[in-house]
Amino acid sequence: MLKLKSIIPVALLAVVISFGSCKKDEHNHGSDQENLTTLKLIFKNKASGVEQTFVYADKDGVGGNNPTQDPIILADGANYDLTLQVLDESGTTAKDITPEIITKGEEHQFFFTNSSIGTLVNVKYEDKDAKNNPIGVKNTLTSIRAGKGKFRVSLRHEPNKSAAGVKDGQIANAGGETDIEADFDISVL
Amino acid sequence: MFWLFCSSLLFAQHCKHHLVGQVRNTEDEPLPFSYMLIANTQEVLQADSLGQFHYHHLCNGQYSVHVSSVGYQTAVFELIMPQKDPILYVLKPDSTQNQLSVEVKASFRQTFPLASEQIKGYDIDKKSGQPLAEMLSGMNGVTALTTGATIQKPVIHGLHSSRVLILNYGVRHEAQQWGSEHAPEIDPSQAQKITVLKGASALRYGGDAIAGVVLVAPPPMPQNSRLGGFLSAGAASNGRMGTTILQLQKASARIKGLSWRIHGSAKRSGNLNTPKYFLGNTGLSEKNISFALNKAGKKHQTEVFYSLFNTQIGILSSAHIGNLTDLKEAINRLQPLDTAQFSYKINNPRQDVTHHFLKLSNRANLKKGQLETVYAFQLNQRQEYDKHRPRGSSPASFARPSVDLELFTHLWEAVFIPKISQKYKNWYLQTGLQSWLQYNFAMGRQSIVPDYWQYNHAAFVSTRYVYDNWEVEAGLRWDMRRVRTFQSKNDSSFSYNLFYQKPIGNLVVKRSLQQLGYIALSYSRAWRPPTMNELFSDGVHHGSAAYEKGDVNLKVEQAHNMSLDCALQKGKLSLNVSCFWNNIQNFVYLKPTFPAVLTIRGAFPAFAHTQTNAIMRGVDAEIGIEHNEWHYRIQGAYLKVTEQSTGNYLVGIMPNQLSHQMTYTKEREGKKLCMLSGSIKQTLVAAQNLVPPNSDYAAPPAAFMLLEADLGCFFWVGHQEFKLNLSVQNMLNTTYRNYMNRLRYYADETGRNICLRLKVPF
Numbered sequence: 001m002l003k004l005k006s007i008i009p010v011a012l013l014a015v016v017i018s019f020g021s022c023k024k025d026e027h028n029h030g031s032d033q034e035n036l037t038t039l040k041l042i043f044k045n046k047a048s049g050v051e052q053t054f055v056y057a058d059k060d061g062v063g064g065n066n067p068t069q070d071p072i073i074l075a076d077g078a079n080y081d082l083t084l085q086v087l088d089e090s091g092t093t094a095k096d097i098t099p100e101i102i103t104k105g106e107e108h109q110f111f112f113t114n115s116s117i118g119t120l121v122n123v124k125y126e127d128k129d130a131k132n133n134p135i136g137v138k139n140t141l142t143s144i145r146a147g148k149g150k151f152r153v154s155l156r157h158e159p160n161k162s163a164a165g166v167k168d169g170q171i172a173n174a175g176g177e178t179d180i181e182a183d184f185d186i187s188v189l
Numbered sequence: 190m191f192w193l194f195c196s197s198l199l200f201a202q203h204c205k206h207h208l209v210g211q212v213r214n215t216e217d218e219p220l221p222f223s224y225m226l227i228a229n230t231q232e233v234l235q236a237d238s239l240g241q242f243h244y245h246h247l248c249n250g251q252y253s254v255h256v257s258s259v260g261y262q263t264a265v266f267e268l269i270m271p272q273k274d275p276i277l278y279v280l281k282p283d284s285t286q287n288q289l290s291v292e293v294k295a296s297f298r299q300t301f302p303l304a305s306e307q308i309k310g311y312d313i314d315k316k317s318g319q320p321l322a323e324m325l326s327g328m329n330g331v332t333a334l335t336t337g338a339t340i341q342k343p344v345i346h347g348l349h350s351s352r353v354l355i356l357n358y359g360v361r362h363e364a365q366q367w368g369s370e371h372a373p374e375i376d377p378s379q380a381q382k383i384t385v386l387k388g389a390s391a392l393r394y395g396g397d398a399i400a401g402v403v404l405v406a407p408p409p410m411p412q413n414s415r416l417g418g419f420l421s422a423g424a425a426s427n428g429r430m431g432t433t434i435l436q437l438q439k440a441s442a443r444i445k446g447l448s449w450r451i452h453g454s455a456k457r458s459g460n461l462n463t464p465k466y467f468l469g470n471t472g473l474s475e476k477n478i479s480f481a482l483n484k485a486g487k488k489h490q491t492e493v494f495y496s497l498f499n500t501q502i503g504i505l506s507s508a509h510i511g512n513l514t515d516l517k518e519a520i521n522r523l524q525p526l527d528t529a530q531f532s533y534k535i536n537n538p539r540q541d542v543t544h545h546f547l548k549l550s551n552r553a554n555l556k557k558g559q560l561e562t563v564y565a566f567q568l569n570q571r572q573e574y575d576k577h578r579p580r581g582s583s584p585a586s587f588a589r590p591s592v593d594l595e596l597f598t599h600l601w602e603a604v605f606i607p608k609i610s611q612k613y614k615n616w617y618l619q620t621g622l623q624s625w626l627q628y629n630f631a632m633g634r635q636s637i638v639p640d641y642w643q644y645n646h647a648a649f650v651s652t653r654y655v656y657d658n659w660e661v662e663a664g665l666r667w668d669m670r671r672v673r674t675f676q677s678k679n680d681s682s683f684s685y686n687l688f689y690q691k692p693i694g695n696l697v698v699k700r701s702l703q704q705l706g707y708i709a710l711s712y713s714r715a716w717r718p719p720t721m722n723e724l725f726s727d728g729v730h731h732g733s734a735a736y737e738k739g740d741v742n743l744k745v746e747q748a749h750n751m752s753l754d755c756a757l758q759k760g761k762l763s764l765n766v767s768c769f770w771n772n773i774q775n776f777v778y779l780k781p782t783f784p785a786v787l788t789i790r791g792a793f794p795a796f797a798h799t800q801t802n803a804i805m806r807g808v809d810a811e812i813g814i815e816h817n818e819w820h821y822r823i824q825g826a827y828l829k830v831t832e833q834s835t836g837n838y839l840v841g842i843m844p845n846q847l848s849h850q851m852t853y854t855k856e857r858e859g860k861k862l863c864m865l866s867g868s869i870k871q872t873l874v875a876a877q878n879l880v881p882p883n884s885d886y887a888a889p890p891a892a893f894m895l896l897e898a899d900l901g902c903f904f905w906v907g908h909q910e911f912k913l914n915l916s917v918q919n920m921l922n923t924t925y926r927n928y929m930n931r932l933r934y935y936a937d938e939t940g941r942n943i944c945l946r947l948k949v950p951f
Contacts (some may be wrong), residue, residue: 036789036790037789038789039789050434056789057789058787058788058789061728061788062728062736062786062788062793063728063738063786064729066787067788067789099802152278154514154791155271158576160526172518173526175526175527177509177510177515177576178510178514178515178788178790178791179790180789180791181514181789181790181791181792182789182791185790
């Protein structure tokens with residue numbers, strides 16, 4: 001009997017507090033974060049005006065299915081306008097993120113790297129952010145030699161654009177965080 | 190030996206003698222609730238609120254009685270029975286404050302501490318301002334797993350996180366311990382004593398303590414009706430850290446047995462520096478407050494305790510990276526790309542953690558024994574902010590954390606220690622029930638763990654039998670856990686029901702070698718259900734550049750733990766050795782999987798939570814030599830962990846280490862002279878070569894040597910005592926990287942740190 005008596009006060013308080021603390025209901029998973037799922041490279045041949053689009057897409061996000069990438073095929077000795085488009089296709093309706101990247105241009109920069117750069121093609125930035133540094137949404141690409149190689153497009157978030165070589169498209173000192181790193185196979189015919 | 194044998198014969202005959210008496214201090218005031226340990230029988234009596242005691246089962250013969258009370262020196266008295274007159278035991282005040290005889294309390298409350306290590310009193314003061322795990326890492330076989338210099342969790346025999354159970358004020362600490370970058374939310378400055386029980390033999394606390402238990406114990410409540418406490422202030426050169434601690438305590442003069450304590454601490458530090466550069470965004474801000482109210486009566490001792498822990502921790506900004514390419518670049522750099530200056534500002538990435546803890550407990554001294562009932566509530570709020578603001582377009586989302594978790598835990602516990610009748614006086618029994626209910630809300634953009642409900646129930650019984658120089662302890666415990674999870678992915682929601690249950694047990698045989706020490710052999714079982722992140726994680730944890738995949742079909746982890754411990758002392762020489770062999774079935778670990786996971790953000794190294802059978806074996810040893818004021822000790826820890834089937838090594842195991850320390854302590858004589866204490870310690874940490882090939886992004890760091898020293902002085906100005914301490918860590922300003930630091934890929938460890946602390950007890 002004594003035993004029971006000694007538990008009662010603690011048990012009673014316990015019950016009061018347990019129920020008192022249960023009124024948590026503003027439970028919200030609201031995920032308004034955009035997932036970057038798709039990168040589109042739109043090549044427009046300056047001479048003929050013909051447009052070609054190559055896509056790198058990972059619609060189900062990390063894990064699950066592997067991303068898909070189109071092989072890039074370009075003509076030798078041609079000049080292209082290269083425009084980049086970034087999309088969020090994780091939901092039911094696709095959302096274009098490119099305008100946001102341009103608006104916050106100082107926080108973003110695209111880089112073009114890997115074996116094809118300087119050997120098969122040359123890429124030149126054709127846009128500027130508010131501080132007159134390149135963003136890389138609009139570019140020109142010139143094919144210089146026929147062959148096969150790799151073409152990597154990277155998007156860095158908050159890079160250090162004033163570091164050596166970054167303005168000229170060298171990624172080594174850019175820092176920041178990688179938002180996109182898409183590897184394409186490229187053929188110049 | 191002979192004498193003990195005689196006394197046990199005597200027990201059979203005249204064992205009905207009464208002992209009546211009182212414990213008083215030198216000023217003739219009674220000392221309530223003092224403890225008396227009758228060394229011969231290991232029985233413990235407690236005086237009542239008037240300091241009086243009575244006992245009715247003593248035999249003819251000679252006894253030695255250890256008497257202790259809070260704030261007084263423990264004294265040993267010889268007692269010859271029969272004794273007709275009441276006995277008076279007088280205790281002298283203890284100037285080193287609050288040195289309650291730990292041995293007495295331990296043998297009364299707990300089973301005997303096997304393979305345990307302790308830090309208390311001045312050793313805690315000496316490390317004040319440092320995180321819990323750092324305080325423990327001087328112990329043999331205990332290290333810290335760190336994420337930078339500010340986030341640390343204790344590692345016992347190479348195991349950590351959910352395998353190490355932490356008991357704060359006697360209650361299991363329940364928090365989001367999902368990653369190695371989550372430190373326990375406990376303010377060690379309010380502890381009087383921190384004990385680490387190595388191995389799985391502590392059944393009372395939990396069946397899931399595969400590696401061991403950390404007990405953070407508060408000082409005993411005040412008995413004095415004068416306002417007491419202490420004020421402490423500290424400053425450290427590295428990070429330009431400042432700490433303050435204030436503790437106030439008092440026993441009520443009007444209401445007998447009522448006492449309270451308030452403890453508050455605050456800590457602020459800025460960017461830390463390595464010998465060569467500052468570490469960007471490594472500041473810290475911490476605030477804690479706790480309140481305890483205690484009413485001790487003749488029959489009941491009731492306590493209310495509340496504590497609030499809040500911390501904001503900056504994470505080294507250059508360690509927050511995007512993908513495998515970023516990681517490789519970071520490793521190849523000699524120092525982080527972000528050059529930093531000193532600053533107190535804490536930017537993103539950062540963690541913001543709050544922990545509320547409320548405990549209500551009652552201890553009742555009943556006719557049939559002692560019953561302790563506990564209710565505890567814990568709320569753990571964890572928010573993690575990424576380096577870059579979220580990509581959302583709404584400005585409101587900028588301020589929102591990417592990881593936002595709230596964990597609620599309600600715990601009930603009842604432990605009963607029956608009074609053993611004279612017939613079974615060699616027996617000790619302890620039994621209890623435990624339940625805890627937990628629910629977690631995951632609200633951030635990234636969820637490491639899902640929403641879930643969890644029920645746990647446990648029952649245990651533990652017995653000890655003492656015969657002559659032999660002691661045998663055996664215990665049984667049963668645990669069950671039921672979990673229900675709620676998740677949504679791609680607009681569809683799903684849930685899991687999981688159920689785990691298992692009985693475990695332990696057996697310990699101890700042989701006392703009289704004054705020489707003891708030797709003990711123990712076997713214990715423990716098991717641990719897989720944690721939520723091991724079951725459900727699926728994604729890239731921002732900033733760690735690794736894709737982690739959980740497995741909902743993971744089985745429970747089961748450990749068989751054998752250990753041989755001995756503690757010997759002869760003359761000036763002491764020896765402590767603990768050898769252990771731990772076989773863990775279904776050991777859960779992160780296994781690298783190939784190929785790397787490819788995403789639009791590039792390639793990520795992939796890891797899966799996998800199970801294997803692992804064998805861990807090791808030795809912790811310590812040799813001490815004492816000569817007058819000098820004390821030299823050398824300690825070493827060796828650990829080897831392999832996969833049972835293949836013999837391959839496992840990743841993330843602490844490297845072997847060796848340290849030795851020379852301490853000089855000059856006790857004060859009277860109040861005039863200062864007590865001086867100084868020590869110098871050298872620690873050698875080996876390179877961890879026992880790793881599987883190609884299991885890590887970078888090779889384990891090289892071996893290193895560190896030197897640290899401290900100098901302490903207790904002095905009096907008038908009637909006021911001051912305790913001053915100066916310590917230097919990494920004295921030689923050595924540049925090194927530590928295998929147990931998750932940020933070792935990015936930056937060096939911190940350089941020399943000079944700390945000055947002043948404690949004013951009143």
